[in-house]
Amino acid sequence: MDNRTTVTILGTSGAIPEVGGDSPTFLINDRYLVDTGWSVISNLRGRGIDPLQLEYVFFTHFHHDHYMSLPSLLYYFLMKGKPLQELKIVGPAEDLMLIVTRAMSFLHAERYFDAANVPTLIPLVPGDSYENGDFRIGTCPTIHPVQGLCYRFEDKQTSKVFSFTGDTAYYPPIGEHVKGSDLLIHEAALGPIAANPDDNAYMHAGAIDAARIAEAAGVGKLLLIHAYASRTEASVAAAKQVFRGEVEWPRDGQMYVL
Numbered sequence: 267m268d269n270r271t272t273v274t275i276l277g278t279s280g281a282i283p284e285v286g287g288d289s290p291t292f293l294i295n296d297r298y299l300v301d302t303g304w305s306v307i308s309n310l311r312g313r314g315i316d317p318l319q320l321e322y323v324f325f326t327h328f329h330h331d332h333y334m335s336l337p338s339l340l341y342y343f344l345m346k347g348k349p350l351q352e353l354k355i356v357g358p359a360e361d362l363m364l365i366v367t368r369a370m371s372f373l374h375a376e377r378y379f380d381a382a383n384v385p386t387l388i389p390l391v392p393g394d395s396y397e398n399g400d401f402r403i404g405t406c407p408t409i410h411p412v413q414g415l416c417y418r419f420e421d422k423q424t425s426k427v428f429s430f431t432g433d434t435a436y437y438p439p440i441g442e443h444v445k446g447s448d449l450l451i452h453e454a455a456l457g458p459i460a461a462n463p464d465d466n467a468y469m470h471a472g473a474i475d476a477a478r479i480a481e482a483a484g485v486g487k488l489l490l491i492h493a494y495a496s497r498t499e500a501s502v503a504a505a506k507q508v509f510r511g512e513v514e515w516p517r518d519g520q521m522y523v524l
């Protein structure tokens with residue numbers, strides 16, 4: 267087995283992706299998908315990754331740009347005859363069951379497929395942890411209009427730590443939760459600024475907010491995501507004024523080896 271922790275970026279765009287892009291989606295060790303974006307099947311296959319090798323999908327929260335293509339993924343498993351029970355779906359307890367049940371009923375799964383063929387659900391509330399043979403996974407809350415999970419993955423084989431916030435306004439306790447991460451992905455949907463806490467109805471972060479979290483947590487590298495191409499360069503420059511480590515806006519398809 268390959269003794270490395272890898273993170274492959276599948277999408278970094280704002281809520282509506284540009285042509286050829288996708289909203290925030292990435293892959294850990296080629297077997298753990300984080301959020302599904304708008305077009306996960308073509309995205310994975312276009313990069314030579316067989317969707318059937320996925321063992322887990324982790325959802326940060328249930329806003330459309332983060333789960334839109336879940337039905338495509340489930341349908342792909344059904345059409346290829348791979349039991350859905352082998353796909354574990356982890357996400358915020360508040361909405362996980364509802365979203366997956368609706369995706370299955372949208373597919374008319376009970377009409378065309380074995381009604382007992384459903385994915386395995388692992389609902390988590392912020393603060394919960396989860397462990398399997400590969401990772402120790404911790405979560406903490408985010409500040410967003412729906413329940414969200416900020417995840418911290420510690421690879422048991424490599425001891426490397428990879429964390430990602432999902433969508434969130436600036437929230438200092440996240441810095442404590444992701445402390446010492448080798449790689450942190452923090453959203454920066456508001457561009458090269460710090461969010462105004464009195465005028466942040468959609469509860470997102472700016473690059474300066476992300477950089478404050480990265481600096482407080484002493485992470486190795488900070489990746490900014492979740493905005494349109496016009497904002498990426500200025501966002502990286504703004505974050506570098508606050509965070510002394512490496513900052514990048516990743517390219518789609520870019521793989522990070524921890």
Ligand SMILES: [Zn+2]
Nearest residue numbers: 327329410433
């Ligand atoms: Zn959101």
Ligand SMILES: [Zn+2]
Nearest residue numbers: 329331332433
């Ligand atoms: Zn979003």
